[in-house]
Amino acid sequence: MAGPSWFERLKRGLARSSARLADGIQGVFTGKRRLDDDALEELEDVLIAADLGPATAAKLTAEIAKSRFDKEVSADEVRRALAEAAADILRPVAEPLTIDPNKKPYVILVAGVNGTGKTTTIGKLAKRFRDEGKSVTLCAGDTFRAAAVEQLRIWGERTGAPVVAGSTGADAAGLVFDAYSQATENGSDVLLIDTAGRLQNKADLMAELEKIHRVLSKRGADLPHRTLLVLDATVGQNALSQAQVFRDSVNVNGLIVTKLDGTAKGGVLIALAEKFGLPVHAIGVGETAEDLRAFDPDQFASSLMGLIDDA
Ligand SMILES: Nc1nc2c(ncn2[C@@H]2O[C@H](COP(=O)(O)OP(=O)(O)O)[C@@H](O)[C@H]2O)c(=O)[nH]1
Numbered sequence: 001m002a003g004p005s006w007f008e009r010l011k012r013g014l015a016r017s018s019a020r021l022a023d024g025i026q027g028v029f030t031g032k033r034r035l036d037d038d039a040l041e042e043l044e045d046v047l048i049a050a051d052l053g054p055a056t057a058a059k060l061t062a063e064i065a066k067s068r069f070d071k072e073v074s075a076d077e078v079r080r081a082l083a084e085a086a087a088d089i090l091r092p093v094a095e096p097l098t099i100d101p102n103k104k105p106y107v108i109l110v111a112g113v114n115g116t117g118k119t120t121t122i123g124k125l126a127k128r129f130r131d132e133g134k135s136v137t138l139c140a141g142d143t144f145r146a147a148a149v150e151q152l153r154i155w156g157e158r159t160g161a162p163v164v165a166g167s168t169g170a171d172a173a174g175l176v177f178d179a180y181s182q183a184t185e186n187g188s189d190v191l192l193i194d195t196a197g198r199l200q201n202k203a204d205l206m207a208e209l210e211k212i213h214r215v216l217s218k219r220g221a222d223l224p225h226r227t228l229l230v231l232d233a234t235v236g237q238n239a240l241s242q243a244q245v246f247r248d249s250v251n252v253n254g255l256i257v258t259k260l261d262g263t264a265k266g267g268v269l270i271a272l273a274e275k276f277g278l279p280v281h282a283i284g285v286g287e288t289a290e291d292l293r294a295f296d297p298d299q300f301a302s303s304l305m306g307l308i309d310d311a
């Protein structure tokens, strides 16, 4: 395939995050330095500044200290050790999004606050499933904004996936009901459901999502098969509270983290993994269909720590 490799794109995407970390670590360990309490404290501050959060920063520094306390270390060695410790946290949550062919249509509900990348992610997923030869139906469950429906229609045309949409302001749960019926009738392998995400009115949004859940669960006890929460990495630590709110209201069982290309806050993914342990199915490092990829914990950790050799 032409163009840079995926690992190259990932590294480029994470450049702002890794620059912050690498520069910070370089600043703490210029030349060689003894890994004493002061050095560990400074390292912890660098990790917190890179959005790993206090708990994860403490855990990672403790891990580094285990075998190296009071020893002379270099910035490079610390980065490598951190990448390894971060990958240990990330590995258990890295889980590809697989479609159970015995469940047809396989229903994926996509939730998240406004602007996190839900509609774009649905488009990217539709492309992926279509490339795999699966048939896909899209449901424009964000009935609040006409532009959102139009945006989904464009992805539908691009990927050859029918889009079930209603009029602006239509009842989202009713629309989802219709979409499920249509996807069943047309024999779709996958039904992807977009939803509205209004940060300002959490109670309303959650009530609507819960209603969608209820409507679906009446059609089958295991519906929806997946409830994915889309989180925007550029909000940093705020992603943790979003995950908390959504997990408490609807049964979120997977995460997709977007916009890792436009931020120095990519470290938040490690904090999310550590705090919630929810599967991370994919990450977004750009706006095109190719920019959504399965989450590879080792590549991510190496890229984040600015390690240049291919992992
Ligand atoms: N740079 C970048 N932009 C993204 C990514 N994912 C989505 N976007 C952009 O973020 C904006 C909001 O996305 P949208 O899908 O409309 O968000 P929604 O409100 O959650 O549906 C759009 O301009 C997208 O192109 C990503 O991974 N990287």
Ligand SMILES: [Mg+2]
Pocket: 118, 119, 120, 142, 148, 194
């Ligand atoms: Mg949208």
